[in-house]
Amino acid sequence: MTNSIQAATSVTLEGVHKRFGRFAALNGVSLEIAAGELLALLGPSGSGKTTLLRIIAGLEFPDSGQVSFGDQAVTFAHAAERGVGFVFQQYALFKHMTVAKNVAFGLDVKKGADRPDAKTRTARVEALLKLVELEGLGGRYPSQLSGGQRQRVALARALAVEPRILLLDEPFGALDATVRKTLRRELRRLHDATGLTTVFVTHDQEEALDLADRIALLNGGRIEQVGAPATVLDQPASAFVAGFVGQSNALMGEVHGGVFTYLGAPLTTPNLADGPAMAFVRPDQLALALSDETGFPIRLERATPRGPLLWLDGLTAAGQPIEVAIVRVGAPLLDPGTDLRLAIRDAHVFPAPGGAAP
C-alpha cells in the first residue's frame, strides 16, 4: 500500500463555528488544505487547533459551517465513514492488545467484502511495522514500548486503513527532544512516501516551521494567517503572528509622520497611521548604534557566544528584557554592566491594540 501514491484528497473548511458551553472554541474558520499537503495548525493552548482537527476527523461536529473532502461534503459524516487516520496526543493505543493487533484493528473491524483475508491482513501489518521501523515487535504490548515506539505504533495503526487524510494531534508533545527530532524527520519521510494529505496540531513553532509545507496560525478560535514557513516568519499578517512565530522583542512606541520611535530610536514605517504602535524586532534586527545613529539605551546583563553569533541580553531603564544577536567577527569586547545604545534596523510594526498602551 505504501508504495502506491494514493489519490490525495483536499480538505475545505468554510465558516466553521464551534462552542463548548459559553466558550467559543472556533469563531468562523475557513481553510483550504491542498491535496497531498503537509499542514501545521499552530497556536497557543486554547486557540481551537485541536477542536479544528477533531472536526476534520468527525470526532466533533461544527455548530455551523461546512467541511468537505474533495468535492464531497462530510460536515456531519460519522468518523468511522470518513477514511481519516487519527493519531492521538497520548496515542490511545489499545492497552489489552498486542502491537500487531493494534495495527490490524482497522482491518479486523471491516465488514463483508471490504475485509481482507487473514493472510493479507497479516502481510499488511508486517509491511506497516516495517515502514515505521518496528519489525519484530508485533507481539509486544503497548506498556512494553517506549514513548517513541508507541508513537510509531499509533502511526502504523492509523495508516493501516489506507486513510485519505492523516491527522495528528500534538504528535511529538509527549516525547523527549532527541526522539522528537528523529520522529519529525520520520513523519516527513512517511508523508513523502504516502503522499497523504497530512494535518498536524502543534504549539511548538519550531516543529511547525521545520516540518510543514504551510502553517495555519490560530488564535482565539480564528485563523490569523496561512502561509509557508518563510512567509509567516518574514511577513507576519498580524501583531499576534509577529509575536508568536520566531523570537522577537516587543517594543511599545509611537508612530509620527511615518516614523516609529522607541525611546528615541527611530524606524521608518511609511504605511502606518499616527498613534501608539508595537514593533516586533527580531534579535538580529537590532544592532549596536553607530556614532551617527540614534539608539535606545540598554544595560548589558550577559553576552553569550553561540556559533557565529554573539547574543546580548540586556535591560532597558524600565526593566524590559531585550535580546540582540550580532555577528561575533569584529564585535567589540562587551562586559556585563556596560551601557549600550541599540539601533532598530528593521521590524514588523503594528498599531497598538485598541490604540492604548499595554
Next chain:
Amino acid sequence: MSPPDPRASDARAGRAKTTEDPAWVRFGLIVIVVGFVGLMLVLPLIAVFAQALAKGVQGSLTALADPDALSAIRLTLLTAGIAVPLNAFIGVCAAWAIAKHDFWAKSVLISLIDLPFSVSPVVAGLAYVLVFGLQGWFGRWLDAHGIKIIFAAPGIVLATIFVTFPFVARELIPLMQAQGRDEEEAAVSLGAGGLTTFLRVTAPNIRWGLLYGVLLCNARAMGEFGAVSVVSGHVRGLTDTMPLQVEILYNDYDMVGAFSVAALLCLLAVVTLVLKAGLERLQPQLSDPIALQDLRLRR
C-alpha cells in the same frame, strides 16, 4: 562507583524520622485496631458458626433442609439472579453515559445513582408499598389485572434492585472517567461501529471493575433485610428470603435453625471477600486511589 550522594541519604533519614512514630504509638495503634476488629467483627462471626453447629453438623443440615428454609434459599437466589444481572447491565449503561458523554443533567444523574445508598432501606421498601401496594398509585389497576407485586416475589425483587443499584455504576464511573474516551475515539476513527467499539475496546478495559462491582452487588442483594422486610409480608415458605428467615427462626427460639441459615449467609460473605481480595491482586488500581490517580495522569 561514585560515593552516595550525602543529600539523598540525609533526605531518606529525615523522612524516616518524620513519618515513623515512636514504638509505643505504633504498638498502641495496632493493639487498638486489632482488638476492635476482633471484638466487633471476628467474635460475632465465630459465635454465628458456633451456634449453628451447637447440635453438630447433622443438626445444622437438618435445619437447612426444612422446606421453609429451602424456600427462603430459593427465593434469595432468584432475587439475586434477577437483580444482579439487571443492575450490572443498567450500571454499565449509566457509567458509559456519564463517563463518555456530556449532557446537561449529568451531575444530577450522578447524585441520583447514589440515592439508594443515602436512603434508609426501610424507606425504600415503604416507597414501593406506596407505589404498588393496594392503597398505592398503581395498586387498584394491578389488583384488577391480577398482578401481585407487594407481599410477593416481584416486590422483593424490585426492592432489592433499588437497594443494590449503585454498586456496579459507582465502581465503573471513576474507572471509565479515568480511562477517558481516547481509545473509543481511536476505534471509531478506524472504522469500528458502536457495538464493536464497546465489545473490543471498552469491555476489556472495564472487565475487572465490572466483576468487582457485581460481587459487591451480589453480596448486598442476598443480604438485604430492611427494604425486603417491608414488601415481603413474611408469608412462610413463599415470601421469606434468607435474612427474613433468620429473623423468623430466631423469634421462634429455633437457635440452630436461625444460625444455620445465618452461617450460610456468612459463608457467602466470606467467599465474596476472598474473591474480592483475589481481584484486587489481579488489578491493583481498582481499589488503590493513588494508582487510579496515576492512571488518570498517564492519560
